[in-house]
Amino acid sequence: MNRQPRTLLTLLLIGAIVGTGYFIWRDLRAPLPGAPHSSRTTDVAPSRGGRLVSTLRSEPRSFNRLASANAVTELYSLLAQAKLVRINRATQELEPWLAEKWETSADGRAFTLTLRDGLTWSDGTPFSAEDVAFTFRAAYDPKAGIVLGPTLQVDGHPLAATVIDGRTVRVEFPASFGPGLRLLDNLPILPRHKLEGALAAGTFAQAWNAATPPSDLVGMGPFQLARYEPGQRLVFTRNPHYWRSAPDGTRLPYLDELVLEIVPDQNAELLRLQSGDADVMQSTVRAEDLASIRPLESQGKLQLLELGVSADPDVFFFNLRAPYWAKDPRRGWVTTRQWRQAISHAVDREALAESVYLGTAVPVWGPVSPGNREWFSPNVPRYPYSLETAAKLLASIGLENRDADEWLEDMSGTEARFTMLTYRGNLVLEREAAFLRDELNKVGIAVDVVALEANALVDRLVRGDFEAIFFQYLTSDLDPALSKDFWLSSGPAHIWNMSQDTPGTPWEAKIDELTRQQAAALDPAERRRLFAEMQRVFGENVPALYFVAPRLYAAASARVVNLTPAILRPQLLWAADTIAVKP
Amino acid sequence: MLTFCLRRILMAALLVLAVASGALVLTRLAPGDGIEEGHLLDPVARAAERARLGLDRPLAEQYVAWLAGAVRLDFGESVLYSRPVTHMVGERAVNTAILAVAALALATLLGIPLGVYTGTHASGIGAALARGASTLLLSIPPLVGALVLVLVAARTGWFPAGGMTSVGGSATWAAWVADVLSHLPVPALSLSLPLAATLERLQSQALAEAAREPFVDASRARGVPPRQVLARHAWPASLGPVLAVYGLMIGSLFSGSFVVEVITAWPGLGRLMFDALRARDLYLVAGTAAAGAACLAAGTLAADVVHARLDPRVRERHRP
Numbered sequence: 001m002n003r004q005p006r007t008l009l010t011l012l013l014i015g016a017i018v019g020t021g022y023f024i025w026r027d028l029r030a031p032l033p034g035a036p037h038s039s040r041t042t043d044v045a046p047s048r049g050g051r052l053v054s055t056l057r058s059e060p061r062s063f064n065r066l067a068s069a070n071a072v073t074e075l076y077s078l079l080a081q082a083k084l085v086r087i088n089r090a091t092q093e094l095e096p097w098l099a100e101k102w103e104t105s106a107d108g109r110a111f112t113l114t115l116r117d118g119l120t121w122s123d124g125t126p127f128s129a130e131d132v133a134f135t136f137r138a139a140y141d142p143k144a145g146i147v148l149g150p151t152l153q154v155d156g157h158p159l160a161a162t163v164i165d166g167r168t169v170r171v172e173f174p175a176s177f178g179p180g181l182r183l184l185d186n187l188p189i190l191p192r193h194k195l196e197g198a199l200a201a202g203t204f205a206q207a208w209n210a211a212t213p214p215s216d217l218v219g220m221g222p223f224q225l226a227r228y229e230p231g232q233r234l235v236f237t238r239n240p241h242y243w244r245s246a247p248d249g250t251r252l253p254y255l256d257e258l259v260l261e262i263v264p265d266q267n268a269e270l271l272r273l274q275s276g277d278a279d280v281m282q283s284t285v286r287a288e289d290l291a292s293i294r295p296l297e298s299q300g301k302l303q304l305l306e307l308g309v310s311a312d313p314d315v316f317f318f319n320l321r322a323p324y325w326a327k328d329p330r331r332g333w334v335t336t337r338q339w340r341q342a343i344s345h346a347v348d349r350e351a352l353a354e355s356v357y358l359g360t361a362v363p364v365w366g367p368v369s370p371g372n373r374e375w376f377s378p379n380v381p382r383y384p385y386s387l388e389t390a391a392k393l394l395a396s397i398g399l400e401n402r403d404a405d406e407w408l409e410d411m412s413g414t415e416a417r418f419t420m421l422t423y424r425g426n427l428v429l430e431r432e433a434a435f436l437r438d439e440l441n442k443v444g445i446a447v448d449v450v451a452l453e454a455n456a457l458v459d460r461l462v463r464g465d466f467e468a469i470f471f472q473y474l475t476s477d478l479d480p481a482l483s484k485d486f487w488l489s490s491g492p493a494h495i496w497n498m499s500q501d502t503p504g505t506p507w508e509a510k511i512d513e514l515t516r517q518q519a520a521a522l523d524p525a526e527r528r529r530l531f532a533e534m535q536r537v538f539g540e541n542v543p544a545l546y547f548v549a550p551r552l553y554a555a556a557s558a559r560v561v562n563l564t565p566a567i568l569r570p571q572l573l574w575a576a577d578t579i580a581v582k583p
Numbered sequence: 584m585l586t587f588c589l590r591r592i593l594m595a596a597l598l599v600l601a602v603a604s605g606a607l608v609l610t611r612l613a614p615g616d617g618i619e620e621g622h623l624l625d626p627v628a629r630a631a632e633r634a635r636l637g638l639d640r641p642l643a644e645q646y647v648a649w650l651a652g653a654v655r656l657d658f659g660e661s662v663l664y665s666r667p668v669t670h671m672v673g674e675r676a677v678n679t680a681i682l683a684v685a686a687l688a689l690a691t692l693l694g695i696p697l698g699v700y701t702g703t704h705a706s707g708i709g710a711a712l713a714r715g716a717s718t719l720l721l722s723i724p725p726l727v728g729a730l731v732l733v734l735v736a737a738r739t740g741w742f743p744a745g746g747m748t749s750v751g752g753s754a755t756w757a758a759w760v761a762d763v764l765s766h767l768p769v770p771a772l773s774l775s776l777p778l779a780a781t782l783e784r785l786q787s788q789a790l791a792e793a794a795r796e797p798f799v800d801a802s803r804a805r806g807v808p809p810r811q812v813l814a815r816h817a818w819p820a821s822l823g824p825v826l827a828v829y830g831l832m833i834g835s836l837f838s839g840s841f842v843v844e845v846i847t848a849w850p851g852l853g854r855l856m857f858d859a860l861r862a863r864d865l866y867l868v869a870g871t872a873a874a875g876a877a878c879l880a881a882g883t884l885a886a887d888v889v890h891a892r893l894d895p896r897v898r899e900r901h902r903p
Contacts (some may be wrong), residue, residue, distance in 0.1 A: 053750060059858060061663055146633060209665035230664070231675065231850020232746060259750050264845045264854065268733050270746055275744050409717035455861070456614040462629065492626055499626070 046246070046254050046580030054280040054573060055269045056260040059230065061160040063217055064208040065188050066139055068147045075282075075570050079236055079258065080122075082220040084113055084132065084169075085181045089566030089574040092374055092478055094182055098127075098189060098220065099169075101371075103182065108522045110172045111181055117167065120139035120241045121191050122224045129163040134192035136161035136171075138199050145205030151186055151482075159183070176520045178527050179479045186477075190415050191218045222253035223578035232342045234260040244577060254562070254580035270555075273302070279560050280572050280580065285553040286428070287358040293555050305554045305565045305572075309371035311478055313364045313549035314432060316343075316470040318418070320497040320543060322504065324464060329414040332468075333397040340542045342393035344383035346443045347436060353548045356431045361548040366539050367486070369549035371567050372478045377532040380539035400445055408444035417446035421460060422470045424451035432547075461495065469495070480531050481519035487534065488515050496543045507541045588884070595880030599873050600653070605648060606872035611642045611900050638863060649866060658873065663859065668870035671855065674876055675839070678747060679851035681846075683836035685767050686774035690832070694779035694826075698786020702821070703794070703813065713783065720780035729773035729846040742768045745848035769834035774840055778832055785828055789821035796820060819893045826893075830886030834879030836903040839871075 026499040056075070062068035065077035086097040095330075096102075097112035119127040140158040152159065157174035164170055177183070194216065198207035208217060214225040222244070223236035236258040244252045261278060263269045270289055271508055272278040274296060285293060285304070296302040318334060325331040333339050349363035362370060366380045383389075399416050408416040422433045430451055437447040452460070460466045473495065475483065485491035489503040489512055503509035511534055518530035554571045556563060559582045564575040572579070633639050651658055658668035676891045704710040721727070737744040743766045753759035793799060794817050802816045803809075839853030852871055859867035 037647075051750070058662075061862070206665060211664060211666040227752075229748075229850075230671075231678070231854060232748065232848075233750065235750075261746065261750065261848070262850075263745060263848045265848075267730055268846050268848060271733050271744055275740065277744055278735070291779040452614075453861075455863075460613055 021496055044561045044582060046250075046578070047583060048250060048254050048580070049256050050254075050581040050583065051257040051259060052255050052280065052560065052579060053259045053261055053278045055263045055272055055278050055282045056234070057262075057264055057266070057269070057282055059262060060210050060211050060228070060234065063212060063225070064205070065150050065161065066135075066144070066190070067205040067207075069147050071569065075260075075573060076223070076225070076234075077188045077437050078570065078574055079576055080217065080219040080221040080225055081190070083186075084115075084184050087182055087185040087477065089568045089571075090564050094180075094185075095348060099133075104180070107176065108180065109174075109176055110170060112164065112168060112170050115167045115169065116243060119220065119243050121193075121218045121220060122239045122241055123191075123218045124241060125191065125193055125218070126352075127189075127220060128166045129169045131167075131189055131192045132169045133161050133163050134196060134199075135187065135190045137193065138190065138204055139187060141199060141204065143200060143202045143204075148186060150485075152183065154183070161578070174200055176522060177481065178519055178521050179477075180522075182477065182479055182482065189220065194218050204285070223255075223258055226257075232262055234262075236260070238467055242577070245383075246578070253577040255576070258576060266448075273555055273557065276557065279557040281555055282570065282573075283392045284571060285555050287360045287550070290358070290360070290553060301445040301558055303556045303560070303563070304405070305563065307554055307565045307571055308567045309362055309369050310476050310549045310552050311369055311371045311567055312472055313365070313369050313546045314429060314470065314472050315495070315544050315546055316370050316420070316436065316468065317496045317544035318468045319464060319466050320504070321464050329412055330410070330418075333399060333410060333416075334418065337541055338393045338397045340545060341383055341392040343440060343445070344445070344545050345386050345390040345393065346445070347439045347545075347547055348385040349547050350385070352432065352435055352439075356435055357548065358429060360553070361550040362503055364546045364549045366535050367544065368480075368535060368548055369395065369546075371549060371552075375478060375480055375528070375531055377535045379532065380535045382539075383542075387443055394443065394445075399444075400482055406441070406444060407446050415446060417442060417448070418467045419448045419450055420468045420470050421450050421452055421457050421466050423454050423466045423472070425453070426472070428550075436470065462498070478568075480515075480534070481527075483517055487514055505541075507537055510537050588888070591880075591884045591887070592749065595877065595884065597874045598880050602693060602876035603651070603653065603658075603869040603873035604646070607646060607869040608642065610860060610863055610865055610868045611645070613863070622713065645865060649869060653869075653873075658870040661864050661867040661870075662869060663861070663862045663864040668866050672870045672874050675852045675855045675871075676837075678849065679839040679844075679853070680837060681763065682767070682770055682774065682849055682851060683833070685771040686836055687833065688773055689775035690778035692713060692781055693775070695780025695786055696902035697779070698825075699813075699818065700782040701783065702787035702790030705791075714787075715785045719836070720776045723782070725773065725777060725840065725842045726846065728776060729770070729843045732769045732773050733846060736769045742766070744769065745846075747849055768848045770843055773843045773847060774836060778836075779826065781832075781898045782825065786821065786824050789824050790817060793817045793821035822890060822893055826890040830883035831879070833882030833885060834875075835882075837878035837882065838875030891903065 011220055056072065058072055060076060061070045062073050063076050065081065075149055082098050084097060084099040086095045087093070088095050098115055098119065100116045102111045102113040104111055115127070115129060115132070121127055135169040136159065137153055139146055139149060153218065154173050154177045155175050159174070160172045162170045162172070165313040167572070171184070195204065195207055198204045210228070214228060217225050219239070220243070221241055222242045224239045225234060226236040238253055238256055242252060246252055261272070263272055266283050266286070269278070269281050269283055270292070273281050284307070290304070293302055293304050297304045319325070320335050322335070326335060328334070353359060353361035353363065362368070364370070365382045368376050370376050385455045394408060394416070398410045401407070402409045402413065410416070420436070422431060423429050433449045437449050440447050457469065457471060461469060473493070480487065483493070485493040486495070488494060489497070489500040489508040493497055494500070497504055503512050514530050514534045514537070518527050518534065521530060552567055552571065554565055558570060560579060561582060562578050562580050564578060565571055566574055568574070599663070644658035649659055656669065658672070660666065661668050661671060664671065696903065700711045701713050733744050736742045743749070747766050748759070748762050751763050798836050799812060799820070802812050838849045839856065841857050843849065844851045844853040852874060856871035856875070858866065859871060
């Protein structure tokens with residue numbers, strides 16, 4: 001090649017690169033496609049029609065809510081099935097749902113529920129009280145492999161459902177239970193005519209799996225599954241037999257179609273929303289993403305919704321099973337209350353909220369965050385940031401710096417060191433764990449942070465094979481009586497020392513007693529008093545440490561109207577029947 | 584050549600069996616039990632979920648049952664999705680193959696000509712730019728590259744930012760093809776740009792070395808025009824290292840890229856394997872691993888055959 005064509009080729013190449021770069025730069029600065037220019041639309045009256053696209057982080061494992069506690073299955077159930085009563089995720093109040101009203105017996109243990117008249121399943125089959133009785137039978141059938149069974153019991157005993165007539169069911173509790181019918185928010189009513197055969201054949205847990213044709217899935221929710229394209233999306237269409245109407249008489253749901261696009265990566269999920277390919281994000285917005293959403297909010301393209309303080313603060317706890325430490329030289333101090341209190345004093349919660357959550361978190365002192373407005377007690381013991389107090393408490397259990405290094409030692413020379421397990425891949429948790437390690441280093445405590453895959457960590461937790469864990473424990477209901485498995489020493493979610501035969505400490509015995517009284521009490525004021533006392537005893541003994549609770553944010557396209565955000569999952573789609581989009 | 588191919592096919596079958604068996608056993612022995620719900624701590628509920636996932640059965644029993652089916656190409660049923668593994672792997676393999684073909688074509692069309700250009704131009708701005716771009720693309724992790732492309736697609740609206748088809752579906756076969764093609768640029772570029780850079784670097788080095796071979800000098804001395812020297816002598820001789828890597832590229836592309844498929848929401852084998860691993864879905868893990876190993880073996884075999892066709896020295900080596 002002679003010199004002239006080569007120079008020409010080079011110039012053309014440079015021109016092409018510069019030109020492409022210019023067009024990318026120009027388009028990156030241009031308004032987002034798909035996201036319409038408009039003002040905030042939450043005050044626009046909802047109307048019928050349209051399609052809403054939401055992201056979904058993972059595939060459904062099953063469409064059988066009783067057999068799977070998977071979050072996607074739960075979301076499917078919220079969209080396509082219905083319960084007798086519902087907890088309004090925004091107000092936390094119990095609402096009539098398939099049951100339009102109920103009467104409570106004098107002792108508060110029996111409820112006679114009247115079902116709405118004229119209800120039909122999505123396939124047109126009439127709904128009756130027999131379907132309710134069938135669902136209760138399936139939920140408690142020992143052969144059915146029901147994962148929700150234990151959560152639907154009171155003191156280890158099932159509820160009894162008796163059909164009075166076609167529209168009336170009597171539900172009896174085995175013991176007095178403060179939350180009453182709130183327990184039934186967990187129980188979608190299933191069609192007897194579709195699933196009775198599977199229950200009889202002992203294959204109920206396998207029924208309605210991910211391979212089931214959508215036409216076989218029948219429910220009474222606002223939507224019905226029309227299409228499941230594995231790896232891509234779930235497409236829901238309006239259930240023509242849905243019973244609910246808006247206050248102005250418009251038949252619900254407003255939407256013609258609801259699409260859940262499977263987007264496994266959270267960064268890609270955010271980009272889909274920003275580009276207008278999605279209207280709603282399943283995930284809440286991370287603190288570091290707020291900066292990229294706020295400009296779009298001010299331009300009227302997106303809605304950024306502050307939901308409130310999360311009810312699920314991250315939790316840090318030591319293994320308090322005595323046998324685990326029996327042969328460990330640290331046994332003299334690692335399970336003491338002073339050790340945990342010292343750690344609580346050594347962590348600067350404000351700095352943690354600033355550095356990890358960029359200021360979008362609030363300090364917390366116990367398992368109940370201010371986000372749980374009904375049950376939060378502000379009067380729990382607090383451990384303000386003080387390295388001096390932490391050092392004094394550590395000295396009181398014999399931990400001092402006895403050599404030239406930076407770590408504390410006990411009388412036998414054993415270093416104040418422990419291993420903290422946390423979730424791998426959860427960047428916020430990993431950053432928080434690193435922050436805690438650095439904070440504890442300041443008082444001479446060495447922390448080895450080990451990140452594990454989520455189910456490997458839970459496996460270690462369940463087997464009691466850990467020194468300390470820092471993770472997130474999700475709350476499904478804000479009423480403490482529905483979290484008895486956490487509070488009771490015999491509970492499987494009593495994470496620091498699970499499933500004890502008898503309470504290992506006097507304070508756990510005290511909390512057990514208070515928990516039982518609180519769950520059995522019917523008077524709301526008495527229940528609040530007892531729970532405040534539970535939180536106080538918990539706070540004095542700090543079996544688990546809580547540092548901050550993040551403020552939750554959700555984002556949606558400006559074309560979405562009539563959203564009812566809540567702090568519990570799924571924060572926006574829990575009330576999908578009343579969501580609408582601008583025409 | 585036939586004996587060579589038969590021997591390689593037999594080795595490939597053994598490789599597939601070994602990889603699938605290893606994947607199944609290691610997945611079963613890995614810590615954790617595949618129960619996704621971290622809050623599901625109740626022992627009764629966990630036992631029910633473990634039974635549903637088939638994790639309560641002894642490993643030996645599961646392996647023998649799987650092996651008996653695998654020799655008949657029946658890889659069992661996914662406990663996660665309650666569907667035959669063969670069908671699921673087949674569906675996802677088609678999606679991955681579409682992406683792999685597009686990525687391979689792009690990588691080849693970009694990488695090989697650029698490699699020939701830089702291999703025959705030791706100096707000049709064009710060659711320097713191409714080498715610089717290759718170095719840049721090679722140093723960008725696939726995760727970052729895919730995210731940047733998704734960002735560009737999302738912000739500019741030039742292409743769909745993810746997925747394989749549009750929400751509304753397609754009425755006709757032609758519309759479906761057009762829809763898939765419109766979704767291809769982002770994942771295909773994410774995969775192909777680093778591969779194109781690899782090919783460019785390899786081709787460039789190999790061609791520069793081949794140009795110094797005595798038989799190339801001899802052909803020049805015989806008065807063969809430079810273009811013919813390049814096309815008929817130097818370039819075929821330079822293909823050895825390129826094709827060796829090409830075979831591995833085919834294998835890795837057709838077995839699915841987990842990172843790119845997750846970021847761009849492409850429903851391929853890589854994502855399926857990731858989900859299967861997380862859920863400890865043994866048969867699905869084994870099935871996807873077998874598919875990956877088969878693709879790798881087929882890719883290297885194809886590359887070897889092509890190499891033999893193009894380079895007479897290789898044919899000589901395999902002649903009985």
